[in-house]
Amino acid sequence: MAIEDNPGSRTSYGDELRRRREAAGFTQEELSARAIMSRTHIAHIEAGRRRPSLEDARRLDQVLTTGGVFENFLPTQGEGSVAEHFAEALELERQATVIREYAPKLVPGVLQTEAYAREVLQSGFPPKTDEERDRLVVTRLDRARILDNFASPVAWYLLDEAVLRRPVGGPAVMCEQLCHIAELGERRRIRVHVLPLSVGLHALLEGFVSLMWFEDLPPVAYVEGLKTGRVLELPSVVRECQAVYDHAMGDALSHGKSLALIRSVAEDYAHDAQQQ
16 A cells, blocks of 8 residues: 655654554564664664655564565555665755765765656666656756755765766766866755776765755665665764765865866767767
């Protein structure tokens, strides 16, 4: 049963989890050990601040012997709107006051133009229908609304130079995309830093990471790979991710030099588009 994911549905979901946990005689700590979830995550679900993943809901059903209640009434983002593994991270992204991301291969979703997003979303496997692709594009562009407020979140993007050089959609699409990033940086809405290819190996090369801070929640890290993604909440692990990010940032170009490089590569794409 699809229940719209909104503050009201998450609050009701959290209230039901608390009621059934207490009826079973479990503390949050005891439930976390049995369901293989952090106590903090359970506390946030019960408070209506977060939605569990599908795997979380299934484990809660199993531990609390609720016959599928938590899976069947799991608030959803809308069928196909985001990958299941990204749903929790999307909600956190909307709440974050500070975001720092590293992108090794593609432009981060929040910064993508419509043309770039369309190319990325239609290139996946298995193939998507035009309707599925268009729905995903709308959701991805909607994410960029977090940048409408000039002050919050404070957003830093660390881009591997490979992100600039990979010709997603061809030179015209790339020119528009890089100009969009440069304009956001020049308007001081974001800070952007490029890790040059000449750096070679660096601490973050293994994959995408998003670090998020909040007004009334502890910071988290979200890491992502092929068809997988995970929100990390354990404080020691989050601190380690933050330290690795800072280490890689030390090898990056300054904001000003990064914008100059992005503009230069965009001009190269513009020239290629004219030649075509």
